Amino acid sequence: MTANRRLRDCGRPAGVSDVALIQNGDHHRYGGLFLCGSGWVCPVCSAKIRFRRADEISRAIARAIEAGFGAVFVTRTIPHTAEDELRTTLGYLAEGRRWSANHWAVKQAREEAGYFGCITAKEITRGNNGWHPHTHDVEVFREPVTPKAYGKMCKEYFDKLNAFYVRQGHKPMVRGIGVKLDIITRDSDALGRYLVKLQETGIGLGNEMARGDLKKGRKGSLMPFDIAAYFLRTGDVDALKLWHEYERETKGKSVIRFSKGLRGQLLPDEPEASDEDLAVEGDGVEVGRLANWLYRRVVALGLEAAVLRSLDTGGFGALTELLTAYHLDTSGLHGPRQEINPTMLTNTSG
Ligand SMILES: [Zn+2]
Numbered sequence: 001m002t003a004n005r006r007l008r009d010c011g012r013p014a015g016v017s018d019v020a021l022i023q024n025g026d027h028h029r030y031g032g033l034f035l036c037g038s039g040w041v042c043p044v045c046s047a048k049i050r051f052r053r054a055d056e057i058s059r060a061i062a063r064a065i066e067a068g069f070g071a072v073f074v075t076r077t078i079p080h081t082a083e084d085e086l087r088t089t090l091g092y093l094a095e096g097r098r099w100s101a102n103h104w105a106v107k108q109a110r111e112e113a114g115y116f117g118c119i120t121a122k123e124i125t126r127g128n129n130g131w132h133p134h135t136h137d138v139e140v141f142r143e144p145v146t147p148k149a150y151g152k153m154c155k156e157y158f159d160k161l162n163a164f165y166v167r168q169g170h171k172p173m174v175r176g177i178g179v180k181l182d183i184i185t186r187d188s189d190a191l192g193r194y195l196v197k198l199q200e201t202g203i204g205l206g207n208e209m210a211r212g213d214l215k216k217g218r219k220g221s222l223m224p225f226d227i228a229a230y231f232l233r234t235g236d237v238d239a240l241k242l243w244h245e246y247e248r249e250t251k252g253k254s255v256i257r258f259s260k261g262l263r264g265q266l267l268p269d270e271p272e273a274s275d276e277d278l279a280v281e282g283d284g285v286e287v288g289r290l291a292n293w294l295y296r297r298v299v300a301l302g303l304e305a306a307v308l309r310s311l312d313t314g315g316f317g318a319l320t321e322l323l324t325a326y327h328l329d330t331s332g333l334h335g336p337r338q339e340i341n342p343t344m345l346t347n348t349s350g
Helices: 005-009 043-066 086-101 104-113 147-167 190-199 211-215 224-234 237-250 262-266 275-279 292-300 304-325 342-349
Strands: 019-024 027-031 070-077 115-127 130-141 179-184 256-258 285-290
Touching (some): 043 256, 043 262, 086 104, 115 224, 147 179
16 A cells, blocks of 8 residues: 555565574564664554654753753644645645744744754644644753743744744634643653653554544544554545555655754764664574565464564474464474474475
């Protein structure tokens, strides 16, 4: 269903090489697979990217607050209807952010508050009124934000973004909803909410929605993966069109970004990782291999997770049992020598 070639190849073995079985503590994973590294369209890579970025951000902000900086959580949206194309609302939101950030009144409000930089996360959901693009930022200031500075930023952020939308002939925002600012302190839950947002990758209850939810919707919103899952279950072409629109409009756009220099200031000892880097798994030791052809059989039968689970719980003995139960040729399983099943040896030599 995807038009994205990298996504199509994600999770496939690179070339014709074997797939490694890697053990890390009690858990096993595959090694040597191609990974697409997309934080938008890949359910596997985006979960890893968003989870790891959330961890990075929470450490950066904790460090900032400890060092006496101020931080404000800002959410920005754009009014929309079911007819609005994602291209339109996503474009106006991005342009509006840029335009208002360059407006003298916003610049002045930020300067007075001691603006230092920001971390931006973009999100797209779909609800009753169509696509709902929005951004969550953590803005960092050189000192704790005073009530006066906070009030001024609340006013200017809203007024200027709203003025931009109206100037473009777009619908005006509702005050108190279109732009929200929340001061983050050591014990406020604003950062926690932000991080939870980053981790919402969306394979959830939304999967169970009824057909009417897609067009008219119920209360709440759908994550793009809900739309994809809905198409896979029903073959509904409207859902496929929505998914393709989402793929098109998110292509090449960052999911989460630190403004220039901010990351280096807050996390000076950590090298910066790209989304592709974050999608790659971490530590572990190789404990065995699956031949390329055997791994492809495993995928065709939808057994990728079952293979790892059997290794987690019962080692190579359990994995051999699983493969045998599915009439798979275990000669393609190369485990640690002492655990190799004698029948496997017969198979390979024969
Ligand atoms: Zn991927």
